[in-house]
C-alpha cells in the first residue's frame with residue numbers, strides 16, 4: 001500500500017479481465033493485491049482490514065445494511081466491479097450459487113466427455129488469463145474459483161479439446 005493512499009492508487013491495483021464474461025455491461029475488475037484464504041481480495045487502510053468488494057460497495061453506496069452481505073453476480077471473489085456487486089442475505093447467495101451451477105457451471109470441469117466442452121474451455125481460458133495477469137499461485141486460484149488445485153493445474157497445463 002503506498003504511503004499516501006488515494007482512491008486512484010487503489011484503483012490501479014485492479015486489472016480489467018477483458019477475456020472474461022461481460023456481466024451487466026462490464027468485464028470483471030480483478031484485484032491484484034492480497035487474497036485471503038477464502039479467495040476474497042483484501043487490503044489494509046487505517047489499520048483496518050477490508051475485503052475489497054465491501055470497500056468498493058461502501059465507496060459507491062455509503063454503507064452496508066445490517067444482516068446483508070455484498071455478493072458477486074460474477075462469482076469471482078476478488079472482483080471489485082461495482083456492477084457485479086449486489087446486496088443479499090446469506091440464503092440468497094447459496095440459492096444463487098445453486099442456480100448458477102445448474103445454468104452454467106459444469107458439474108465436472110475437467111476430463112469428462114459431456115457436451116459442455118465449450119464452457120469448459122471458456123473457464124479454462126479465464127483461469128489462464130487471471131493467472132497471467134495476476135501471477136496468483138495455483139492454490140489462490142483454486143480458492144478464487146472454488147475448485148481443486150489439481151483442476152487449476154490441469155487448466156493451466158492441458159490443451160483445449162476442439
Ligand SMILES: [Zn+2]
Pocket residue numbers: 027028029072074075076079080081084
Ligand atoms: Zn466480476
